[in-house]
Amino acid sequence: MIASKGGAPQHPGWYRNTLADPDVEVQVGTAKLKARARTATGEERARLWEKALEFWPPYADYQRKTERQIPVVVLDPVR
Numbered sequence: 001m002i003a004s005k006g007g008a009p010q011h012p013g014w015y016r017n018t019l020a021d022p023d024v025e026v027q028v029g030t031a032k033l034k035a036r037a038r039t040a041t042g043e044e045r046a047r048l049w050e051k052a053l054e055f056w057p058p059y060a061d062y063q064r065k066t067e068r069q070i071p072v073v074v075l076d077p078v079r
Contacts (some may be wrong), residue, residue, distance in 0.1 A: 001037075002052050004029040007065030015071055026075060035075035062072045 003015035018024060018037035026033045040048050049072055052059050063070050 001075065002059060003073060004054075004059055004062040007062035007070075009066055009068065011068065011071065014072065018073060021036040023078070024075065033075070034078050036078050037073050037075055040072040040074050045072050045073075048074070 003012050005012040019039075022037045024035050024037050026035060039045075049059075050069075052072065059070070
């Protein structure tokens with residue numbers, strides 16, 4: 001997940017919530033998944049950011065609008 005908030009100066013609320021409590025439940029269609037959210041760093045973040053730009057090129061514009069590094073959030077499934 002990309003915490004872009006359209007390039008706003010502050011992180012989106014949902015991202016701050018995952019920092020406070022990384023245990024999340026995600027629903028895609030009718031499927032639900034429990035996961036633990038974590039912020040990607042270093043090489044992992046760089047690789048995932050490039051994938052995100054391939055999927056949604058406007059993320060690059062959002063990054064140019066803000067001084068903060070836009071977080072890339074990884075959801076690791078938990079059972």
